[in-house]
Amino acid sequence: MPSSKKPSYVDIDGIRLPGGFDPQRVREALSFRPKPGDIFLVTYPKCGTHWIQQISQLILNRGTSASNYLEFQMKTPFLEFTGTSDLDHMLPPRLFKTHFTFERQPYHKDAKYVYMVRNPRDCCVSFYHHSRCIPGYQFADGSFDDFFEVFIRGDTDFGDYFDNLLSWYEHKDDPNVLFLTYEDLKKDTKSGVLRLAHFFGKKYAEPLEKDPDLLQQVLDKSSVQYMKDHIEVTSGDLQKLLNTGNGTTMEPVRKMFVPQDGRDPTIQFIRKGQVGDWRGHFTPEQEAKMRARIQEKTAGTDVMSLWKD
Secondary structure (H helix, E strand, C coil): CCCCCCEEEECCCCCEEECCCCHHHHHHHCCCCCCCCCCCEEEECCCHHHHHHHHHHHHHHCCCCCCCHHHHHHHHEEEECCCCCCCCCCCCEEEEEEECCHHHHCCCCCEEEEECCHHHHHHHHHHHHHHHCCHHHCCCCCCCCHHHHHHHHHHCCCCCHHHHHHHCCCCCCCCCEEEEEEEHHHHHHHHHHHHHHHCCHHHHHHHHHCCHHHHHHHHHHHHHHHHHHHHHCHHHHHHHHHHHHHHHHHHHHHHHCCCCCCCCCCCCCCCCCCHHHHHHCCHHHHHHHHHHHHHHHHHHHHHHHCCCC
C-alpha cells in the first residue's frame, strides 16, 4: 500500500503552521497587545477569511475596495504571517486577521472579534485546494484522499478544526464577539453585512441603511467575481513585494509562495465560494468518517445546530 502524502508543516510554540512561517513573527502575534477599538477577523483557515476581510474593509471604507492583493492585505494584516513590528501606518479602527483559537488569540475586553466558521465538509475541500496550490505546503501532487485523512485527524496547520470552532463557540454570546457562519452570510448577504456594520458601530451602519446605493456597492464588491478580478494574488503582486522588501523580511513570502523549481506561482485564494462543494469530493466512506469525527468532537454541545439545514 503506498504511503500517503501530507502537506509540509512546522511547529512554532505548539501551533502547527505551513513551512514558510517565521517563528519570530508568530511569537510577535501571540504576544501582541490589542488596543481598545481594534477589530479582529478570526477564522479557521478556508472558512471565508478573504470574504469577511473584503466585506469588513468595504464597510469601514464606505464602499471603497482595495485595488490589488497587496493593498488588500496591508489593510488587514495577517498577524501570524506579518508579525506586529510594522503597524504604525494603521489608523483606528485597526483591522487584523488571525486563525488562532480563543485561548491563543491576543485579547482586549474593548477590542472586537468577528469569528466566522464554515461547515467542516466544505472547509476540508477548500483547505485541500489551498494546500495544493500554495508552494510552501509542498503538496502540489497530493490527493484529496491524502488531505482528507490529515484533516479528519486534526493534523492540518492551525490544528484541529473542531478545537478551533469550539474554543470560540463558548464565547459566541460575549458582547465583543460576533459569531457568523459562512452559509448564513451566503444565504442573506445583505442582512449579514448590516449585522456586521452594526457590530462595528452606529457610524458604519447608518450610512448603509440610509444609502441603498452604498449598500449595493458593498454587496457587488464582495462578490466572488469582483474579488477574483480585483484582489486575487498575481505573480506580479508577489514579484513587486519581493522587490520592495529586504531579503530577511521577504524570506517567509518567498518560502510560502515561490515554487522551488522557479516556475511562476499559480496561487488561488478565491476559488468557487460555493456551499455544498464537498458533495463532489467525498466518498460515502469519507462522509461516514466525517460523521463519526463530528460526533466524537462535538459530543455534549449543540454546535452542529449551526447547520440545521
